[in-house]
Amino acid sequence: MFTIGEFARHGRVSVRMLRHYDAVGLLRPARVDPYSGYRFYEAGQLARLNRVIALKDLGFTLDQVRSIVDDEVGADELRGMLRLRRAELEAAVAEATTRLGQVAARLRAIESEGHMPPQDVVVKSLPAVRLAELSGTAASFAPTDIGPVVSSLYQELCARLAAAGVTGFGPGLTYYEESPEGDGAILAHAGMIVPPGTAAPDVDFVELPPVARAATVIHRGPMDEVLPTVQTLAAWTAAHGHQVTGHSRELYLECPEDTSKWVTELQEPLADQDHPPLAD
Secondary structure: OEEHHHHHHHHOOOHHHHHHHHHOOOOOOOEEOOOOOOEEEOOOHHHHHHHHHHHHHOOOOHHHHHHHHHOOOOHHHHHHHHHHHHHHHHHHHHHHHHHHHHHHHHHHHHHOOOOOOOOOOEEEEEOOEEEEEEEEEEOOOOHHHHHHHHHHHHHHHHHHHHHOOOOOOOOEEEEEEEOOOOOOOEEEEEEEEOOOOOOOOOOEEEEEOOEEEEEEEEEEOOHHHOHHHHHHHHHHHHHOOOOEOOOOEEEEEEOOOOHHHOEEEEEEEEOOOOOOOOOO
16 A cells, blocks of 8 residues: 555656545545545556546546546557547647747748848749649648648659659759639649650649749748748849749759758749730
8 A cells, every 4th residue: 555645656646636536536545544534545556547647648638537547448449549649639739830830930021021131032044844743722822721732742743753663853843823713722833853755644744944034042941931031032023123924933952851951942933124024
């Protein structure tokens, strides 16, 4: 038998918590001294305590915890429940982390208002490229809309190219245009630069023509946090009297597993200064 203090130490919980669990009928002492009122616990009760704490820490209410442990759920079933709950929490954490990154990017854009951008914008020509691509529609340019679409397109594209035995492709290049569906929808083309003559089933191959003049800037970090760089490029083109024409592009120069180390060149084709495009 353990005193309540000893049991709390072995279970790595507080005495106050054990008293509360006793009061709500979740974990009763093995014996209560009728004269002193002291609570005593058995070593075997640590197993129930472990289950209670694990379920509580994973977000289950005390009523749910009681229902689970009172039904004497087996260890295998309990492990399955905990793994499922852990996966749900990990997904929530990942979503929250992504949103925090987007908030930080928006804050950086706000803080940079009225200041000279630290990035160097370069005007240069872009060569013609042959792309193996897949296309998909996103509801908008919001990271929560465009990110999953582009990511899934690249996963499927790389799988199809690999299945066809195509090697030596890349880097990736994404370009965007308004979707025929309208209502602000975006048609994203996720492509890989491939050598001439490359072929693969169920993959589209397109030739992007050369661009005489494009404003380009390097973005470092995940694409979820690209907003300040995008707005830097937009502010620069406007300040220098340029007009953007054609499809905006993203050229992924370095894409390690750690997305914080990604290096992406944003490219905005510019209208010819002598022959600007007609207004819509």
